[in-house]
Amino acid sequence: MPHHLIRKLEQFTKLSRDDRQALEAAAAKRRSFAEHSDIIREGDDPAYVNLILEGWACRYKQLDDGRRQILSFFVPGDLCDTHIYILREMDHSIAALTPVTLAEIPRSILERITNERTRVTKALWWDTLVSVAIQREWTVNLGQRTAIERLGHLFCELFLRLRGVGLTEGNSCMLPLTQVELADAMGLSNVHINRTLQELRRSGLVALKGKRLTIPDLDALQKISLFNPNYLHLEHDGRHLDADEPTSP
Amino acid sequence: MPHHLIRKLEQFTKLSRDDRQALEAAAAKRRSFAEHSDIIREGDDPAYVNLILEGWACRYKQLDDGRRQILSFFVPGDLCDTHIYILREMDHSIAALTPVTLAEIPRSILERITNERTRVTKALWWDTLVSVAIQREWTVNLGQRTAIERLGHLFCELFLRLRGVGLTEGNSCMLPLTQVELADAMGLSNVHINRTLQELRRSGLVALKGKRLTIPDLDALQKISLFNPNYLHLEHDGRHLDADEPTSP
DNA sequence: CTGGAAAAATAACACATGTAAATTAACTTA
DNA sequence: TAAGTTAATTTACATGTGTTATTTTTCCAG
Numbered sequence: 001m002p003h004h005l006i007r008k009l010e011q012f013t014k015l016s017r018d019d020r021q022a023l024e025a026a027a028a029k030r031r032s033f034a035e036h037s038d039i040i041r042e043g044d045d046p047a048y049v050n051l052i053l054e055g056w057a058c059r060y061k062q063l064d065d066g067r068r069q070i071l072s073f074f075v076p077g078d079l080c081d082t083h084i085y086i087l088r089e090m091d092h093s094i095a096a097l098t099p100v101t102l103a104e105i106p107r108s109i110l111e112r113i114t115n116e117r118t119r120v121t122k123a124l125w126w127d128t129l130v131s132v133a134i135q136r137e138w139t140v141n142l143g144q145r146t147a148i149e150r151l152g153h154l155f156c157e158l159f160l161r162l163r164g165v166g167l168t169e170g171n172s173c174m175l176p177l178t179q180v181e182l183a184d185a186m187g188l189s190n191v192h193i194n195r196t197l198q199e200l201r202r203s204g205l206v207a208l209k210g211k212r213l214t215i216p217d218l219d220a221l222q223k224i225s226l227f228n229p230n231y232l233h234l235e236h237d238g239r240h241l242d243a244d245e246p247t248s249p
Numbered sequence: 250m251p252h253h254l255i256r257k258l259e260q261f262t263k264l265s266r267d268d269r270q271a272l273e274a275a276a277a278k279r280r281s282f283a284e285h286s287d288i289i290r291e292g293d294d295p296a297y298v299n300l301i302l303e304g305w306a307c308r309y310k311q312l313d314d315g316r317r318q319i320l321s322f323f324v325p326g327d328l329c330d331t332h333i334y335i336l337r338e339m340d341h342s343i344a345a346l347t348p349v350t351l352a353e354i355p356r357s358i359l360e361r362i363t364n365e366r367t368r369v370t371k372a373l374w375w376d377t378l379v380s381v382a383i384q385r386e387w388t389v390n391l392g393q394r395t396a397i398e399r400l401g402h403l404f405c406e407l408f409l410r411l412r413g414v415g416l417t418e419g420n421s422c423m424l425p426l427t428q429v430e431l432a433d434a435m436g437l438s439n440v441h442i443n444r445t446l447q448e449l450r451r452s453g454l455v456a457l458k459g460k461r462l463t464i465p466d467l468d469a470l471q472k473i474s475l476f477n478p479n480y481l482h483l484e485h486d487g488r489h490l491d492a493d494e495p496t497s498p
Numbered sequence: 499c500t501g502g503a504a505a506a507a508t509a510a511c512a513c514a515t516g517t518a519a520a521t522t523a524a525c526t527t528a
Numbered sequence: 529t530a531a532g533t534t535a536a537t538t539t540a541c542a543t544g545t546g547t548t549a550t551t552t553t554t555c556c557a558g
Contacts, residue, residue, distance in 0.1 A: 042479075061389050063475045069389040081381075083374050091382050091480040125332050132330075133340050135384045140310050140318040142391035143436030147515075178535060187392030189516050194537060210524095226312050230291075231340040396545075427505065438546050443507060459554090 004077030027103035048104035055100035070185035152225030175213035253326030276352035297353035304349035319434035401474030
């Protein structure tokens with residue numbers, strides 16, 4: 001069932017049958033969360049490593065006066081901090097944006113994998129390094145890019161990440177985010193997100209309809225967003241990764 | 250010589266004499282960099298893990314049109330990405346802000362430590378997790394905080410990090426950064442950094458003179474910056490950490 | 499010391515984005 | 529299918545921060 005994770009890791013390195021089974025076994029303990037519920041809260045003691053199986057979640061942090069920053073989006077196949085249990089308490093929260101099913105991987109199992117499965121361990125390290133690179137790229141996004149570049153950049157990133165786990169269809173993918181959530185992620189007001197989305201639509205760079213995002217010309221969107229995919233470290237250029245159809249129509 | 254790193258790690262866990270010696274040995278290969286030179290560039294193949302021994306450095310990323318975002322500051326005791334060699338190429342650059350001495354730790358030695366020294370490995374994981382938490386906090390900083398909160402927050406963070414490695418004197422520490430560098434780190438223009446610094450000075454929250462930062466009332470600065478130190482995971486409350494004198498005068 | 503470069507400070511003006519409030523559209527669910 | 533709720537859109541206006549250019553100060557090398 002953690003096939004999205006396995007698929008993602010296999011972008012980096014081929015795994016053996018045993019490796020895959022070890023990951024299957026690790027993800028045995030399932031749990032479901034309702035839309036908008038907190039999966040874990042700032043201050044909590046992190047007991048498990050969460051692996052998103054279905055649905056979207058986000059990491060966020062709330063300031064004392066209520067301002068909220070969304071720090072990352074989690075999609076199927078994403079691990080929430082491989083070694084988080086080393087810390088005494090969470091410094092941020094994780095919430096379900098849609099109904100979510102996840103696997104709670106106990107520390108002991110992860111430690112066993114680390115001791116016994118070099119390939120998997122290395123692939124998990126790769127995944128961790130990419131997550132951190134994504135966090136850095138968000139810092140660049142908030143610090144340097146204009147509103148339209150920022151949103152465009154986010155859409156490019158999400159599309160490529162989803163394609164990496166086989167969750168795109170042609171040039172479109174799900175995008176179950178409200179404008180308020182986009183605003184909290186991009187450090188902009190919801191009003192300005194609305195304006196910016198309209199500009200992106202008007203220029204034909206994206207289509208957004210009923211929680212579905214379509215990017216007619218990914219290269220063009222990457223260009224205006226100053227998007228460079230190198231930080232995703234997709235070493236096998238990603239051609240073969242679309243589940244349903246070839247990239248060009 | 251990597252005593253700053255050792256001191257930092259011992260905030261998290263006590264190390265044995267052997268552990269410390271292993272770290273000493275790992276840092277045998279030294280290298281120096283001139284002020285403003287690049288230590289490693291985006292696109293390079295990362296061969297070593299760099300450990301800053303002396304001086305300040307920064308991680309940065311440059312957009313095609315020249316805009317630059319500083320992503321983190323490195324001070325003595327900081328490791329630049331413990332497992333970076335897993336990636337094929339760097340997705341960002343690292344530059345010396347002052348003259349820098351660092352140790353190039355080869356992959357093989359780090360792997361040996363990981364296999365033989367549980368304590369050190371765990372402490373390095375803690376350090377990695379804290380670095381990532383800092384990156385997240387920078388995202389919050391750029392996304393949600395106003396100019397004055399942002400700068401105040403940065404100063405609180407740097408002061409506490411330096412205190413953790415014994416590089417503060419009373420309520421002051423070095424701050425070898427130009428206003429342009431501060432601007433690139435905070436996603437603000439240098440003009441606005443100047444305005445904001447003046448406001449911080451006028452209100453008596455910080456004093457800045459000749460590359461030295463003084464924070465007369467850390468609590469007050471934390472308050473106006475909405476600074477919550479939990480993300481630094483200083484589990485031993487940090488009282489005893491000042492090198493020269495007790496925290497209160 | 500002194501000249502020259504880098505850094506900091508100042509000034510005037512522009513504009514991207516925020517705020518607040520009201521309206522319309524899109525879903526849910528009884 | 530209609531009520532009720534949430535999300536999206538629109539409008540008008542305010543403001544924080546950016547831009548460009550100039551001046552002043554600080555810092556060093558010679």
